[in-house]
Amino acid sequence: MESFWDALRSLHDAYGINLVQFYDDFERSRLLRGMWTTVKLSIICILLSVAIGIVGAWLQGSRYRVLKAIVQGYIQFFRNTPPLVQMYFFYFALGPQMPRVVNEYGIAQPMLGSFEWAVISLSFFAGAFNVEIFRSGIEAVQRSTVEAAESLCLNRLQTYWYVVLPLAVRFCLPALNNNLVNLAKTTTQAYAIAVPETLFVASQIWSDHINVLEMMITLLTFYLLLVGVIVWLMTRLERWLAIPGFGR
Amino acid sequence: MLGAEGESGFTATAFNRRSLGFVLAAFALILAASEAVAQIRTTGGSEGIIEALIKWTPLLLLGPPGEFGGFVLNIAVSFLAMAIGTAAGLVLGLGQISLYAPVRKMSWAVTQFFRNSPWLVLLFFVMLLTPFHLRIGGVSIPLPDWLKATFGLSLPIMANMAEIVRGAVNSIPTSQWESAESLAFTRMQTLWRIILPQCVKRMIPPWMNWYAILTMATPLISIVGVNDAMTLTQDALAAEQKTELLMPMYGLLLVFFFIYCYPIARWTIYLERKYAVRI
Numbered sequence: 001m002e003s004f005w006d007a008l009r010s011l012h013d014a015y016g017i018n019l020v021q022f023y024d025d026f027e028r029s030r031l032l033r034g035m036w037t038t039v040k041l042s043i044i045c046i047l048l049s050v051a052i053g054i055v056g057a058w059l060q061g062s063r064y065r066v067l068k069a070i071v072q073g074y075i076q077f078f079r080n081t082p083p084l085v086q087m088y089f090f091y092f093a094l095g096p097q098m099p100r101v102v103n104e105y106g107i108a109q110p111m112l113g114s115f116e117w118a119v120i121s122l123s124f125f126a127g128a129f130n131v132e133i134f135r136s137g138i139e140a141v142q143r144s145t146v147e148a149a150e151s152l153c154l155n156r157l158q159t160y161w162y163v164v165l166p167l168a169v170r171f172c173l174p175a176l177n178n179n180l181v182n183l184a185k186t187t188t189q190a191y192a193i194a195v196p197e198t199l200f201v202a203s204q205i206w207s208d209h210i211n212v213l214e215m216m217i218t219l220l221t222f223y224l225l226l227v228g229v230i231v232w233l234m235t236r237l238e239r240w241l242a243i244p245g246f247g248r
Numbered sequence: 249m250l251g252a253e254g255e256s257g258f259t260a261t262a263f264n265r266r267s268l269g270f271v272l273a274a275f276a277l278i279l280a281a282s283e284a285v286a287q288i289r290t291t292g293g294s295e296g297i298i299e300a301l302i303k304w305t306p307l308l309l310l311g312p313p314g315e316f317g318g319f320v321l322n323i324a325v326s327f328l329a330m331a332i333g334t335a336a337g338l339v340l341g342l343g344q345i346s347l348y349a350p351v352r353k354m355s356w357a358v359t360q361f362f363r364n365s366p367w368l369v370l371l372f373f374v375m376l377l378t379p380f381h382l383r384i385g386g387v388s389i390p391l392p393d394w395l396k397a398t399f400g401l402s403l404p405i406m407a408n409m410a411e412i413v414r415g416a417v418n419s420i421p422t423s424q425w426e427s428a429e430s431l432a433f434t435r436m437q438t439l440w441r442i443i444l445p446q447c448v449k450r451m452i453p454p455w456m457n458w459y460a461i462l463t464m465a466t467p468l469i470s471i472v473g474v475n476d477a478m479t480l481t482q483d484a485l486a487a488e489q490k491t492e493l494l495m496p497m498y499g500l501l502l503v504f505f506f507i508y509c510y511p512i513a514r515w516t517i518y519l520e521r522k523y524a525v526r527i
Contacts, residue, residue, distance in 0.1 A: 080464070081464065082463075216369075
């Protein structure tokens, strides 16, 4: 490994191609930590937004009109406003209103840091789309299936959890795939509230070493890989969940 | 039947009027709460939240006097980026159905690359790697930041438009191609006179959807230092130095975008229903 890094270093000396983010131990660990933050942010947001989608879609089928109106208002608001402004609203406007806690050094700090706020705002943003996606999946479940569940004395929650949702998830996987990829790409916006994710770290590295082009290529490759992995996992999931008689 | 459905389809139904009302009510609630906080905190002699918002609204909407900025800049950037993206996307999309394999493969690769990269990274890419002025012959043309940002935003639009064009062309029945061929149209003529005109109708709803997404991505240009509504909001907040203004100001910006984007979203849904192929 060491000789490989040396080869990269000589590439810089000989041709001026500066891949300092790989051969320098400090920069490499900084970049890897940034990438890990992006992956962590993506995974947490994906899980939370899917949960929001499932709960929201269930609430949309509720009998109470107020509840339905609230869910609808939430969806329309988060779908029709810029995710960046939402993030700023959460971090800069709601953040200071939160109670402060004292950390282990005895310094008062806000209860939620920038990473937590990024998780909250991105999950709500993607969750609004997920509610719509799950709702379309639920609508695709045949009415007769629901009636059959009712005739077996399942209540509304049981029908939703055991019968409708498992089928709906299978119907809406392609659309969900799209939205989750979009979510992973939107995590770059956490840059704006100084979450040390890949783009943030990359911009630090290219400011320190003026190797913008090399860093950009690294960055784009990383995101293409991330999206590739998500798409691959979702296709695996789709195949794993496939049941005879539904879909192709 | 189509006409009747068309007339009543877009005019605000009870449901979408309700969610518009919901959002405005939420904003009013934030305003009232902040106003109350302001009343408690201030010792008098200072202006209220509503006056402060009214004072800053012209700046947020139109930018500093004599300069190009504010929400108007967001809209201008979205128009221009959409125009560039659509034109480039059309070329790229047609490249994907080219008869020449190298062209087809290249267009596919370019599309996938720009479609799967984060917007913000592409924006940085363009902002940092294009010069601040172009020298053609002896003439130097300055490239202002907002123009570079527009190019940056048009790249993902280009790739997604390419997919829309490819999808629309593929959705036209093969018999259309065959009958054009039997009438001795060349491939170029078939494409421009027969296939693409039929595609326009089915491309409009996704195209509008992407326009809304683009408009909602325009605040990203504030990160790379363009004087858009987002930057000006933060400037105004820095000038005011009042914590109780934070929520109303950011809320106001959200409401601006919502009022602009929500009707577009409704209209898209209406057109989607209108142009939907009925089986």
